[in-house]
Amino acid sequence: MDDTTRQPDSEALLLLNAGTASLKSAIFDACTPLPAQRPLWRGSVTDIGGADSRWRDSEGGSSDLAPAADPFLGAVACLLARSEAWLGNRTLRAIGYRLPVAGGLDGAALRLDDRSLDALEAAPEPVPRYQRDALRMARVVAARWPGVPQVASFDTWFHRTLPLAERMLPLPHRYWEAGLRRNGCHGLSFEYLAMMLPRRFGARARGRVIAAHLGSTASLCGMLRLRSVAVSPGLSPADGLMTGTGAGALPPEAMRHLLRELGDTAALDRLLHEEAGLLGVSGASADPQVLLRRETQGGPAAERAGAALALYVRQVVREVGAIAAVLGGLDILVFTGGVGEHDTLLRQRICAALGGLGVQLDARLDASNARCISPAGSTVTVAIEATCEEWVMSRDCMVLTSPLAHPATVRGPGTPVA
Ligand SMILES: Nc1ncnc2c1ncn2[C@@H]1O[C@H](COP(=O)(O)OP(=O)(O)O)[C@@H](O)[C@H]1O
Ligand SMILES: CC(=O)OP(=O)(O)O
Numbered sequence: 001m002d003d004t005t006r007q008p009d010s011e012a013l014l015l016l017n018a019g020t021a022s023l024k025s026a027i028f029d030a031c032t033p034l035p036a037q038r039p040l041w042r043g044s045v046t047d048i049g050g051a052d053s054r055w056r057d058s059e060g061g062s063s064d065l066a067p068a069a070d071p072f073l074g075a076v077a078c079l080l081a082r083s084e085a086w087l088g089n090r091t092l093r094a095i096g097y098r099l100p101v102a103g104g105l106d107g108a109a110l111r112l113d114d115r116s117l118d119a120l121e122a123a124p125e126p127v128p129r130y131q132r133d134a135l136r137m138a139r140v141v142a143a144r145w146p147g148v149p150q151v152a153s154f155d156t157w158f159h160r161t162l163p164l165a166e167r168m169l170p171l172p173h174r175y176w177e178a179g180l181r182r183n184g185c186h187g188l189s190f191e192y193l194a195m196m197l198p199r200r201f202g203a204r205a206r207g208r209v210i211a212a213h214l215g216s217t218a219s220l221c222g223m224l225r226l227r228s229v230a231v232s233p234g235l236s237p238a239d240g241l242m243t244g245t246g247a248g249a250l251p252p253e254a255m256r257h258l259l260r261e262l263g264d265t266a267a268l269d270r271l272l273h274e275e276a277g278l279l280g281v282s283g284a285s286a287d288p289q290v291l292l293r294r295e296t297q298g299g300p301a302a303e304r305a306g307a308a309l310a311l312y313v314r315q316v317v318r319e320v321g322a323i324a325a326v327l328g329g330l331d332i333l334v335f336t337g338g339v340g341e342h343d344t345l346l347r348q349r350i351c352a353a354l355g356g357l358g359v360q361l362d363a364r365l366d367a368s369n370a371r372c373i374s375p376a377g378s379t380v381t382v383a384i385e386a387t388c389e390e391w392v393m394s395r396d397c398m399v400l401t402s403p404l405a406h407p408a409t410v411r412g413p414g415t416p417v418a
């Protein structure tokens, strides 16, 4: 590397990734123009606001989180303190955030300042709750580290290539004009996969790919030539697949019934996002690992755990089938996210149900968590790729804080996304 481009060794990036049930942070070394793919440190708070809320870090640290009046800001305070302690004397070059939607702003990523934060906060509903959380966090961080550049990376950017037929909702046109459209989810994760798959599978990766991001929430993305052409959710993971605590898509009659019964949208939101999904059906847990254990223990509780898992698997299988139809077939099925990367049993159930599409698993490879888990010569390559949204965010931070950066946005001219 040219010495004139070398940053002081002590420069670092802090990336903050607020999801639906977790807050993750990662610190990357900022001494090379393109940060190494492995973070120096990782921290997370899981089950935010729940009974099992815990922080953990990549150095083995972990403890329960004390209840807080505002559980999300409690999680932020915890991770910022841990991050600051880990950083020690290192200088922060930038702090990056994942934002699910660009709120009408242009581009893949942008520098956050009072003006852009105001604009994002003023973006009209509907925006997912965790968008608002990420913006609240950015205000807290700006007060704690004034002067450190802040950068937002948008999930919506990767899905800018969705065709109109995938984006539109069958509603009167005025709602389209008002910005009501299908945006897809987990764009930074799919963008990461779109960079990694060609390294592993060469030209095959440019064919018909379905990426299954199965984490606390779940969404699928169909890609052709590594571009997003089909997605399972609409505006947020509240649509599409069920999740740990979320119902996913529901028939309108069910929504009307629930709204009548519950009386207001806040109660409806709580039910749909916090009390439904695997937790609601099983009556026991949002965590598939817990349900897989419970399923084997017999009795009504085991039956409900089994029913919840069967529903989850069925929804993923149905969506893979639908997206494969849109793609005209399937060359690669890639799993990512906490469940997709680690849950052998659920992967096996999903793949067994997809045999009709040519999906096969080599049980030995799968049990050993190999990265390619289909037998050699299979019609469909089945792969596991550990996602790293924070690495995509770290690149945006480097580009937007470089002296050559375009003043506002990176990764090409933007398509306005509402
Ligand atoms: N080793 C594991 N085996 C099975 N499931 C796992 C494992 N590790 C994490 N998970 C599951 O992954 C989910 C969290 O996914 P992840 O992508 O890490 O988080 P988030 O969606 O909050 O960003 C949880 O449901 C958890 O049970
Ligand atoms: C939906 C989303 O992007 O967040 P999570 O990390 O919780 O899946």
Ligand SMILES: [Mg+2]
Binding pocket: 019, 215, 216
């Ligand atoms: Mg996530």
